Amino acid sequence: xxxxxxxxxxxxxxxxxxxxxxxxxxxxxxxxxxxxxxxxxxxxxxxxxxxxxxxxxxxxxxxxxxxxxxxxxxxxxxxxxxxxxxxxxxxxxxxxxxxxxxxxxxxxxxxxxxxxxxxxxxxxxxxxxxxxxxxxxxxxxxxxxxxxxxxxxxxxxxxxxxxxxxxxxxxxxxxxxxxxxxxxxxxxxxxxxxxxxxxxxxxxxxxxxxxxxxxxxxxxxxxx
Amino acid sequence: xxxxxxxxxxxxxxxxxxxxxxxxxxxxxxxxxxxxxxxxxxxxxxxxxxxxxxxxxxxxxxxxxxxxxxxxxxxxxxxxxxxxxxxxxxxxxxxxxxxxxxxxxxxxxxxxxxxxxxxxxxxxxxxxxxxxxxxxxxxxxxxxxxxxxxxxxxxxxxxxxxxxxxxxxxxxxxxxxxxxxxxxxxxxxxxxxxxxxxxxxxxxxxxxxxxxxxxxxxxxxxxx
Numbered sequence: 001x002x003x004x005x006x007x008x009x010x011x012x013x014x015x016x017x018x019x020x021x022x023x024x025x026x027x028x029x030x031x032x033x034x035x036x037x038x039x040x041x042x043x044x045x046x047x048x049x050x051x052x053x054x055x056x057x058x059x060x061x062x063x064x065x066x067x068x069x070x071x072x073x074x075x076x077x078x079x080x081x082x083x084x085x086x087x088x089x090x091x092x093x094x095x096x097x098x099x100x101x102x103x104x105x106x107x108x109x110x111x112x113x114x115x116x117x118x119x120x121x122x123x124x125x126x127x128x129x130x131x132x133x134x135x136x137x138x139x140x141x142x143x144x145x146x147x148x149x150x151x152x153x154x155x156x157x158x159x160x161x162x163x164x165x166x167x168x169x170x171x172x173x174x175x176x177x178x179x180x181x182x183x184x185x186x187x188x189x190x191x192x193x194x195x196x197x198x199x200x201x202x203x204x205x206x207x208x209x210x211x212x213x214x215x216x217x218x219x220x221x222x223x224x
Numbered sequence: 225x226x227x228x229x230x231x232x233x234x235x236x237x238x239x240x241x242x243x244x245x246x247x248x249x250x251x252x253x254x255x256x257x258x259x260x261x262x263x264x265x266x267x268x269x270x271x272x273x274x275x276x277x278x279x280x281x282x283x284x285x286x287x288x289x290x291x292x293x294x295x296x297x298x299x300x301x302x303x304x305x306x307x308x309x310x311x312x313x314x315x316x317x318x319x320x321x322x323x324x325x326x327x328x329x330x331x332x333x334x335x336x337x338x339x340x341x342x343x344x345x346x347x348x349x350x351x352x353x354x355x356x357x358x359x360x361x362x363x364x365x366x367x368x369x370x371x372x373x374x375x376x377x378x379x380x381x382x383x384x385x386x387x388x389x390x391x392x393x394x395x396x397x398x399x400x401x402x403x404x405x406x407x408x409x410x411x412x413x414x415x416x417x418x419x420x421x422x423x424x425x426x427x428x429x430x431x432x433x434x435x436x437x438x439x440x441x442x443x444x445x446x447x448x
Contacts, residue, residue, distance in 0.1 A: 014440040042441055099404070101325030128442040132435035141432050173419060180323070180414060183407045190404060191429055195397060200432040205415055208365050208424040211356035216238040217266060218352040 001161070004029060004059030006052055006073065007066035008039045010128035011088055015063060018134055018165045020045040029055035056080060061157060063088065063123075067106070069113045080117040084154040085110065087178075088123035090185040097194040099186040105178035111150070118154035121178040122147045122162065122169075124185040127192060129199040131165075138166035144204035146181045148172040170205050225385070228253060228283030230276055230297065231290035232263045234352035235312055239287060242358055242389045244269040253279035280304060285381060287312065287347075291330070293337045304341040308378040309334065311402075312347035314409040321418040323410040329402035335374070342378035345402040346371045346386065346393075348409040351416060353423040355389075362390035368428035370405045372396040394429050 001024045005016040008030045016039070020026040026047040030036040033051055040049035048058075053075050056062060061084040064070065070085065071077050087107045091099070107121040122145055130143065145167035149155035159169040172181055188203045225248045229240040232254045240263070244250040250271040254260040257274055264273035272282075277299050280286060285308040288294065294309065295301050311331045315323070331345040346369055354367065369391035373379035383393040396405055412427045 010442045014442055017440050039441075098400075101327050101403070103325050128440075129435065129438075130432065132438055132440055132442065133432060138432075141430065143430075143432070170415075171419065172414075176322075177414070179325070180407070180411045183404070184411060187404045187408060188429070190396075190401070191394075195395065197429070197431055200434055201429055202432060203427065203429050205412070205421070205425055205427050206365065206367075207421055208354065208357060208362075208367070208426060210424055211353065214353075214356055216241050216352075216356055217263075218234045218238055218356065 001025070001157075002058055002060045003027070003161075004055035004062045006055060006062055006064050008036050009065055011123065011131075012063055012065035013039050013042075014128050014131035015123065015165070016047070017043045018131060019161065020047045022135075022164050027055045027058045053079070056083075060084065061161070062086065062117075064110070065089070067092075070110060070117070071113050077114045077116065080114050083117050084120055084151075084157055085114070085117045086120050086122050086158055090124050090182060090189065093189055093193065097186075097190040099190070102179045102182050102186075105176070105182050107148075107175055107178035107182070111175055118149060118151040119175060120147060120149040120151075120154050120158045121172075121175065121181050122158050124182060125188050126202050127199040130202060133166070135164075135166035141202070142168050142204060142206065143202045144168050144170045146170045146172050146184060148175055148177040148181060150175045168204070225249070225381075226282055226284045227251070227385075228279035228286045230279060230286055230288045232260050233289055235347065235355075236287055236289035237263050237266075238352050238355035239347065239389070240271070241267040242355060243385065244271045246359075246388050251279045251282045277303070280307075284308065285385070286310065286341075288334070289313070291316075294334060294341070295337050301338050301340065304338050307341050308344055308375075308381055309338070309341045310344050310346050310382055314348050314406060314413065317413055317417065321410075321414040323414070326403045326406050326410075329400070329406050331372075331399055331402035331406070335399055342373060342375040343399060344371060344373040344375075344378050344382045345396075345399065345405050346382050348406060349412050350426050351423040354426060357390075357424075359388070359390035365426070366392050366428060366430065367426045368392050368394045370394045370396050370408060372399055372401040372405060374399045392428070
């Protein structure tokens with residue numbers, strides 16, 4: 001798969017290297033082309049580096065690791081038509097982690113900005129350090145990576161890319177659910193920084209096995 | 225410990241029985257005293273049943289499982305002075321799980337309503353069915369129970385009660401953090417019902433072991 005990494009900060013660099021190692025064609029980009037070139041060399045496996053526009057033209061899937069609107073990052077947005085754009089962003093951390101309630105998600109703002117692209121929310125609920133455990137031993141910890149999109153095929157593409165590097169993809173449905181998923185991003189950053197659990201703190205959904213009997217006399221399973 | 229259970233629905237009944245089994249003096253109450261009596265008999269271990277007022281007068285710790293403001297549930301609120309009141313509530317589920325952003329939490333509204341009580345948010349991020357796995361094998365799954373309060377001693381009391389029945393208490397700090405914790409309650413109910421993961425779906429925070437090396441070239445651990 002042809003993957004472009006826009007904004008080669010901690011997250012983009014790490015996930016790009018992991019995908020390159022798994023055989024994908026990865027193109028790193030950055031405001032400074034020289035920085036992207038250096039990361040491409042670090043990644044090896046034939047990874048390339050260059051401008052944001054070049055990465056977008058090259059890629060089928062774009063890992064978008066910057067907060068600016070796509071229309072401000074690329075010279076033209078028609079190059080994004082029908083491409084998968086993974087938004088991994090959270091809002092800046094406010095003083096004392098006093099996050100505002102989320103009425104509209106970053107992912108939805110991106111979708112309104114570039115309606116010809118398929119926006120997929122993912123990768124916003126753990127710190128870069130967690131990638132250092134990928135793909136092994138990360139797989140054994142069953143860490144959730146929450147995903148939502150209005151395009152089913154784009155979502156499935158990202159779900160596969162998530163699973164390849166050792167995370168548990170959790171399908172959260174349509175893109176408007178990014179409001180809740182970004183809320184999880186705020187919460188885990190509060191845990192990591194505000195409650196000092198550190199960069200290896202993660203938040204995950206798990207399904208426990210059903211109880212063999214309902215001895216406490218509750219309703220029957222099947223809550224909805 | 226003397227524990228009152230206000231609103232003996234699924235959650236209250238289950239957690240009350242578990243605490244009774246662990247040697248606490250539990251007083252179940254309900255709008256219908258006969259219902260509370262029946263649950264007390266089911267619980268055994270010397271559990272009692274009666275009116276909401278009687279339960280509040282009896283207890284040092286109150287598990288508050290109803291959405292109405294305490295000032296509307298009890299004849300007088302001076303009986304709550306310096307008592308621990310555990311708020312396990314979430315807002316009603318809206319159509320299609322389209323939750324509103326949370327600007328003020330239920331827990332904070334309760335605290336404003338009965339400022340003489342020590343409000344502790346907890347037990348709002350899993351369904352009643354999960355109690356059926358308590359205390360064993362629940363302990364092995366390391367399911368988080370998120371806790372916050374403005375009173376440290378009250379919070380510690382609840383943390384101990386949580387750990388006794390097999391959950392992992394996660395200290396989320398002050399009561400205003402209940403906004404985020406109730407957001408987790410909304411999200412897991414969306415997963416349970418909206419995404420059909422079922423009543424044994426849980427949401428938890430885990431700390432992974434640190435990576436042995438930073439081979440992906442990220443910043444050093446210590447995110448804050």
